[in-house]
Amino acid sequence: MAEILVNPQTAPLDQPVDVLVVGLKAGQTATVQLSTGDRASHAVFEADDRGVVDLTRHAPLDGSYRGVDPMGLFWSLERTGGKAGPTVLSVEGVGDRVLERLAVPEGVERLEVRENGLVGTLFAPEDDGGVLPGVIVLSGSEGGIHETDAALLAAHGFVTFALGYFGMKGLPENLVDIPLEYFGKAIDYLSERAGEIGVVGGSRGGELALLVGATYPQVSAVVSVVGSGVVTQGIGPGANLLQKLSYEAASWTLKGEPLPYLPYEIGGELRARIVNDEPVPLRLAFSTEDGVPEDTEIPVERIAGGVLLISSGQDDGWPSADLSEVAMRRLKDHEHPFPYEHVVYPEAGHLIAGPPHRPATDVTYPGPGVTFSGGGVPRATAHAQANAWKRTVEFLREQLGS
Template sequence: MNTTPKEDVVLSVIPLSCLQDEPVLIGVSGLKPNQDVTLQASAIEDQGVHYMSYAHYRADENGEVDVDKMESLGGQYEGIFPMGLIGSLVPAPPHYRYVRFIKRVVEKPLLVTISVHNGHLSAEKLCSSEVTELLSCVAHERHYMAPGVKRIPVQYGEVRGTLFLPPGDGPFPAVIDMFGTLGGLIEYRSAQLASRGFASFALAIFNYEGLPKVVEDFDIAYFEEAVKFLLQHDKVLDYGVGVIGNSKAGDLAASLATFIPSVAACVTINSFFAPANFGLRVKDRFYPPFKYETLLAKFADAGYAFVQSCIPEQKFLQKRMLPLEESSAAFLFVVSAADRDVNSEVQAQCARQRLSSHDYKQDYKVESYPGAGHLLDPPYSPHCYASFEHSYMAAICWGGTAKYQAIAQVKAWKDIKRFFLYHLKEKWHFNNDAKSPTMPGKSQL
């Protein structure tokens, strides 16, 4: 095996270091005219799993490949997909296939090695000792925390989490960020929100540092305490806080917006709007959970048995829906049109109809993204079609395709940041006849 790069072949990745939500330009020069090559991306995530992606290209008559403009002829994706090598990262052979990529250590960048090989190669060949000659390779860093972002562990009464503060004096618009049934503390979205000018509180809700390992019901008092902590922080604007949550954390986010007056803006991502699987206590009132059944369904495109949800009829869910009309928050319902876990588009439309029927005075909107699956993360997060869940001892199908997921991630991230920036900062200045504020880094939002 020849692993020495060819001096006349130049692989460029611009920039070599960037934030995770930023795109890169990838190109190759110095090849033979019409030469077949394989571009590969390779990374080791924080728990030691090797991830890879690859695509087949053919150089033009000048011996060049421009990933931004040229079509992939095969590999993990086909067609023009400029960020395909990053967005299509999956566990490499022989690692277990159904694993979800989660950045656990946000202080350290994701190190991605991008390489170009002669010929059109398979994933197995790329991972074997018989891989053909390496033509060139480049080390690329993708950061989850911008320079100057502060990561502050939080223990406030019963509340546990991590506060991320942007660089500068502030005060900043503030967001509570939650993940659902994963448990523990997930920080990668909060780190990226702080990198874009928001004070973001990654809130743990169970199975973390003194919190219950297994939850039966949620109590709104825990979330009220988290909101109180955030609003009294001297780096936080006091116009109200935002909340964001996906899946189970989405109905929790809607619950905070409904029952905590200080919540001014709420983003739900592919969620129900009734307490799913876990009940909710609001002072002396209890909102019982609805339980949805699951079944094993074999998908021909995967050759594996996936868990598929059996969702109750919409009339049933509408009766159990949270009283969203009691909220004073603005709502953004983010929906993936190819979600195969939750019928999230129908759920969001039901929530919108409920608000409309009550002549709701605040802003509310449904944003739907074609071809995207359930796990809609910030831009260029590797697409996960399915991942193993120990509670089912099987893989759950999330849906979507890498290309449409990447497109949706970029669009949704812009929509979410604009929504929070307006409802947590800008509109208050406008209402006070103040000059529109110039936020640090606003041009990047």
């Protein structure tokens, strides 16, 4: 009798699963489907001589993805227009399995933090009596708090602090004039509860992670994913993207003074895409071909620890590879005494930050009155995200001593 085997059936979101269908006839075709209610994917396989379909070894004949890819059904999930529901893996004529994909892994404790002006959420493995390293997790230009990222990282042996810095109650409304001293308070808060401190951020959060590391010597490791080694202009108030980009203000301040920044360039192509309601590659707002003003470069050589830069070669969000290379150049020029590396995924798009095995089929995403283009090839973006997450965890463990 044929059956579906899933291992593990309950697992954190960042953990891959092995899927097999056994008990089929040799050469029999089987359609494996994955549904989350609002998304669905499928793949058609031919059973091997033993009557087995093994997603870790077999490529589909047809379906939502190509090639051998154990998590292909997960990243290739397409929107259905339906409502979100349980994650169900099914095989026509065989049966189904309900999977539990945990945003907060078992054994991880959660604590909301609203004190001393800080807004965030603390995650930690259940107390084992030891002192664990700490990691501050920063969101990007969307604001808010990245709780899922922090919760999943905590399960790898860290005390994590998902920190908000704008776009939430009790915080500035826009990414304008955010004082770096706020992050100093966050470091002090986490230092009372953890050992060595690292900072992780994606996109504008990656820029911020490098800036915080360069400002506070307590930081022993920085991971910047599709980030920037250059301070860029703030994102101001406004009903639409053009208004927000036209608001001339700094993103960050230090000791009450705005930090110099690379301004946006609102050229003809960018303006036309916005006016014509076409997907907007925001990279058009950043000019790096002739270099950047030196006073906008983040002094990453001051970071008292390792630096991991991760970027994408087809990033439509902004030119993360070029902007991150500015940081790489400074680290090389100053012979940075700690480990540093710049990893570039040539065919990946902007959306590679955060935990893996999530849908990568959305090559566009909503913005203020526009649709942004993320760029990249979905398969490459999915694989880059998985590898970037793995590298991030390993790097933090190596640098912070987890």
